[in-house]
Amino acid sequence: MTGVSALIGDTLVLAQRNLIRIVRAPDLLTAFTVQPVMFVLLFVYVFGGAIAVPPAFDGYADFLIPGIVVQNIAFGGFATALGLADDLNRGLIDRFRSLPMARAAVLAGRTVADIATNLLSLVIVVGVGLIVGFGFNESVPSIVLGFVLVLMIGYAFSWVFAYIGLSSSSPEAANAFGFMAIFPLTFISSAFVPPETMPAVLEAFANFNPFSTMVDALRSLWQGTPAGTDVWAAFVWTIAITIAFALISTAKYRRTVVK
């Protein structure tokens, strides 16, 4: 089999395996379905009344949903980190490495499986969002482009989590490590509150944070708010993160030696 067709074939075999596992582990499935709904409801009804939103938005839910969509999709790659750490611990990576399969397929199979779970949780979050007061306010092509951007962001962070998973000694460590790395990044951004309301240092960080760029781009694509350079900058960030972490994760995978 030639290199490219082997890579695609092996990636699909492993993506299928990863999806079967998720369907069979109901606790993990909860993370993709119930958890984002809970987040939306908590933010809208607990914080919503206390947060003043810019006049372009029709209430807090309208402001919040693109932010929570991006945060949720960024965490979608968690399954990749947990799964890789688990495979390393159980010696499955050894088995894969001893097979005549494409080297990159183990990581690619993980990140491709994430696209399916990300799509599922994206539909759920947007669906709940529409119920609690979010509204699209743009042309259909622009809205579709927004969905494409979200899925691309999810894919980029799957590679970030692939790196975290390969760097962790156990699934528990991957969990803690991933949480510490991604959580502050999503909160100190324009996702949940307007950065102008933050202390100066945090505001500066939030304005520089690629998460803010991505969230503002999504608001622009879905709701027509002014975005400046954010839309194309968001795509550039997303593609750059994907390439950078795909490269370092693959390099890390090649070097990984199981204890």
Added chain:
Amino acid sequence: MSELAIEAQGLRKQYKDVEALRGIDLTVEPGTVLGVLGPNGAGKTTAVRILTTLLPPSGGTARVMGLDVVDDANALRAKIGLAGQYAAVDENLTGFENLEMVGRLYHLGRPKAKERATSLLDRFELDEAGDRLVKTYSGGMRRRLDLAAALVADPPVIFLDEPTTGLDPRSRVRLWETIEAMVSEGTTVLLTTQYLDEADRLADRIAVLDHGTLIAEGTADELKRKVGGEWLEVTLEDASQTGAAIAALEAIASGKPTCDDGVVVKLPIAQRDGSIAGAVRRLDAAGLNVHDMAVRSPTLDDVFISLTGHAAEHENGGDPEDQPVTEEAVR
């Protein structure tokens, strides 16, 4: 001239501050079994990882089926199967799905992969459990599935890294029978083990590894001759009579009986059959009362004491399952 199935020369592996392999040579003829015997930390697993392309060697060369483990790694992977002590199977898949996945990653194609999965489950007596999730399997079933996964592509060479470590005695014997059946079909096997009896039963030749160095190599019989065979241990009711017991038993011993601690008489024997009855008759005739009597086999520790002058060190110490087991324990 027949090509060797496995050939390693001067294999070395240096980790940051540990030299795991200090230049070992190994050769395995096609269709034979090499048992690599040694305690934890001897370098057994490192050797297997290099030969299965998982680790690059720091020095030396190795060829498996004529293919270099570094330069021809990709082509080599299609010709080997690996099964190990960690039973690398996916718990959240069924036994069938595990084997099918491995088959497809060997690029057998989906129909062939399914066919192989079915026939291997059947052969390893897992056909009834084939549709169950692996997390419901017992330890022995997981090992058998792991072994089946190594055989999916019907590779000419199989590497088994401590295949029975941690298994209960019944599962061990069952796994041995499976491995024997596989070998009888002409597969070349390299297996690592901490158990002398396992190497004795399965291997044509045994290589003894200690601290990354090959300290002995030969058939089980050659090795046993170096170590000494079985012996009879006799404890008398009256310890002051051990001298008389040695005199009474000398005629049936294959070597000089000894009594190092003044209590237990050790009597080397050429064969187990009849030796206890013979010893009892002679002790009875001499009017000596026996408190305890047992046949002992050399353990891995005996091999190491005999070959290196020190006991096998169990570097991870705590796990009782990793300790050597005498032959009596599995019978």
